Amino acid sequence: MIEALLPGAATSEVFGPDDSAAxxxxxxxxxxxxxxxxxxxxxxxxxxxxxxxxxxxxxxxPVLPGVRNVPRWPAGVVGSMTHCEGYRAAALAxxxxxxxxxxxxxxxxxxxxxxxxSIALPGELAWVRAGGAVPRFSRDRLLFSAKEAVYxxxxxxxxxxxxxxxxxxxxxxxxxxxxxxxxxxxxILRPRRAPDGRLVERFTGRWLADRGLVVxxxxxxxxxxxxxxxxxxxxxGYQGP
Numbered sequence: 622m623i624e625a626l627l628p629g630a631a632t633s634e635v636f637g638p639d640d641s642a643a644x645x646x647x648x649x650x651x652x653x654x655x656x657x658x659x660x661x662x663x664x665x666x667x668x669x670x671x672x673x674x675x676x677x678x679x680x681x682x683p684v685l686p687g688v689r690n691v692p693r694w695p696a697g698v699v700g701s702m703t704h705c706e707g708y709r710a711a712a713l714a715x716x717x718x719x720x721x722x723x724x725x726x727x728x729x730x731x732x733x734x735x736x737x738x739s740i741a742l743p744g745e746l747a748w749v750r751a752g753g754a755v756p757r758f759s760r761d762r763l764l765f766s767a768k769e770a771v772y773x774x775x776x777x778x779x780x781x782x783x784x785x786x787x788x789x790x791x792x793x794x795x796x797x798x799x800x801x802x803x804x805x806x807x808x809i810l811r812p813r814r815a816p817d818g819r820l821v822e823r824f825t826g827r828w829l830a831d832r833g834l835v836v837x838x839x840x841x842x843x844x845x846x847x848x849x850x851x852x853x854x855x856x857x858g859y860q861g862p
Contacts, residue, residue: 623710623724625802626827626838630700630722631676633669634710636832642668645683662704669711670702677713691777701773708834716843720815723774723839727766729759729830737761740768740785748792758801758830763837764790767828770837771807774824778841779813787811792828801830805837 624632642664644652652660670692671681679695684702687693694700700713701724708726737749745764752760771788775781787810794803805826812822826839 622829622831622834622836623712623726623838626829626836627712627722627724627840629718630712630714630840631673632710632712633672633676634708635665635669637707639665639668639709647683647685651686662709666702666704666709666711669709670700670713673700673711673713674698677715689776691773699777701770703836705834708832708836710836712838714840718843719840720817720843721774721778721839721841723770723772723824723826723841724837725766725769725773726834726836727762727769729833729835730762731759732761732765736765740765742786742789745790758835763792763828763830763835766835766837767792767805767807767826770826770839771809771824774839774841775809775821778815779821781813783809783811803828807839 623634638661644664644667648667652663667684670684674681677698679698682695685693692700692702694713697716698713699716699719699721700711701722702711703724703726705726706728710724710726712722712724714722737746741749741764749760749764767790768785768788772783775783789808789810790805792803792805794801805828807824809822812820815821824839824841826837828835828837
């Protein structure tokens, strides 16, 4: 799934636990007191990350959480990881190709009561409700996933917080596709300059609903003036792998 959303990146995914996944000692220390499920997710998504590193021609290394749990990648690499019930994935690229990546996967199920109203701007809320009583996919969950992908792209790139209401997201759907998929655009309402001097005020990404999941991905281009690929914000920060 994820490779279809980020064709220029090295990706790896697993639908469920990976019994062959192993942790480096320093990784195991991070989850030493965690419940079994958390340790399994932590190990499996890192196995995905190491396969993606191998696809880039790089050796396996520990992938430790940094500030706000943002993964600490080897020099010259950018990437993102995600996991949810029944799915773990990683997407990586060299920083000469992409300045940052953000991916997120969620179960294709409605959000718990009250969550949508806490994350959605008026236009986003109208789009969710326009899906009708029985939509083909959970529009509210897709919106949540896209905002998470925005945060996972924004925070490592800019190093500042971004709240849910700071990203205004619009979705487009490919009507000819056999499964629900398309693109989205995230307008940043508090733009900021990236280290290379660019004013970061918009991300574009791709989304897909399949196999009981909704998955979103953003690949932000590396070079100033480069064409952007087709392609949670939350003050609590990224709560990822």
